Amino acid sequence: MFILIIRRVLLGLLTLLLVSGIVFVTVEALPGDPCTAYLGRMAQGQRLENCRQNFDLDTPALTRYISWAIGTLHGDFGISLKRNKSISSIVIPRLRNTLLLGFAASVIGIPISILLGIVAGLWRDRPVDLWVSSTAIFAMTIPEFVSATLLILIFSIWLGWFPGIVTTRPDAPLFEFLSDILLPIIVLALVMAAHILRMVRTSVIDVMASDYVEMARLKGVPYWRMVFRHVLPNALLPTINLVALTIGWLLGGVVVIEVVFNYPGLGRLMVDAVSDRDLAMVQIIALILAAIYVTLNLLADLLVLFANPRLRTMRTQVRP
């Protein structure tokens, strides 16, 4: 058990190391460097030389990678080319805002989607299921920016219930966000719910068809007791990993949604940095979001390990 945990944590760290390597190598391998990207057409002569010297671009790549990686570990993310400020002072309030958005969406979306998934699974092919499932497929298929735009059109323009865009400053105190943030939370929760709901539904249907549930039914266990004691614990276990995957996947969706709602989070900062061709900033944000993703998956795997005794012995271990 202990060895399994250690191994899983090491695997997570290794993935993170590889990811940081990929993020760094991508920039190295492509034509150009941060200076040519930033200066654009003015990238020539003295200006380019100065810029390269400022960023130590003439030292070997490996040395730069190591100092970059060590700096990042210390929370020193370097200097933003465009804004001429330290990246961490810009990134950290934005990170807080993005985490707030993701957290709120998860707290609302996960319980609702699990509940709906169970309902759809238990009443399979009944009207409830058909409604829930087809709405979920629709929400999954349509790109986030389309569903977000439609919801803005309906709820803030036609009905006037919520503000359509966020106008709060990035470093405003948390409670000032709460009034603006409702619609983005709903969109995120909706997209997330669709994925989780489908998985929970499939899982419940599978377990309902299993031998031990048949057995429980035959020996006369009351229906709801059977559902709570036999079906749900087994059906919900595999969804832990999926919930982590979905939250992580949300990090990709959050980029688009933050732009739609003009929400001052990491995703919008990343898009702005891409427009400004501020590579150092883009690298750091990609790394932070990737780290969150890897951490979530790690936590989910550990949680499953604790919740499911079958995985605890070395002999039967199956890597999820």
Place this chain on the structure above:
Amino acid sequence: MTSAITNKTTGPRNIFFVLLTTLKGMASRPSGVVGLVLVAFHIVLAITSPAIVPYDFKEMTVQKILKAPSAEHWFGTDVLGRDVLTRTMLGGQQALFVTSIAAVIAVTWGGLLGVLLGLVGGRFDDLLMRVVDAFLAIPWILFLLLIIAMVGTGSIVLIPTLAFFYGIPVIRIVRAATHDVVARDFVTAARARGESRSTLVRRELFPNILDVLLVEGAMRWSWMLLSFSSLSFLGFGVTPPTADWGLMISDSRAFMSIAPWTALAPITALSSLIIGLNLSADALAKTLGVDRAQKAPV
């Protein structure tokens, strides 16, 4: 001479015959019909629209800014006085062009590498799969944005980039499919007959992973379309004044309260294409008996 233990290659089957029977199978499902019709409609529209659009897509008229739908302009006009119907009809061209090429490349390179890794195995395989996992550990959009920040955008950049990233999950799936097929009896039989390696791959392996490749291709295509339209919504897809749904939706947001048609037309067009592709991919997977649910992530 055919082996006693037969596989799917028995009989004169060529790839077009396979595709034809597959299409028939898809058309026998209601969802497949709807999906195929939507996709076919959009493809035909993308090819023919330059010839049949009522207006010039970049012609701006100051007198006609944000006019509501009328007999003259069926979907109204946008903030620069351009005809929304024209732009909506043309708006899928770039997306379809870029993503269809990228999807084919993605499945090809991912498939080839997947087969290679599945056959070779060993240390090389272990190492590469670690790298593949690291790539899969990050949402695609982060990589795409990193590359766009570096080298800019345009179809020259987007086709190889999308093809590269969407090919990576294909490696994993095709590798698993290869392992499945290689372990089966007809491959052992062919090997015992003394067939060469290239014959094994061509005659025994390829026909049996073709199903997986087709389903992968269809699914990657629909996801790429999502990515492309998201990118162009963020302003990194096509350059104005090219008509593109993502960009049109993005441009229309500021005027949505007074001119909702500028948003609704491209939204309807994009959604119908994506729903059509998804329904088709689903029907394809069901027809070929490839389990789609397993491959949901990424």
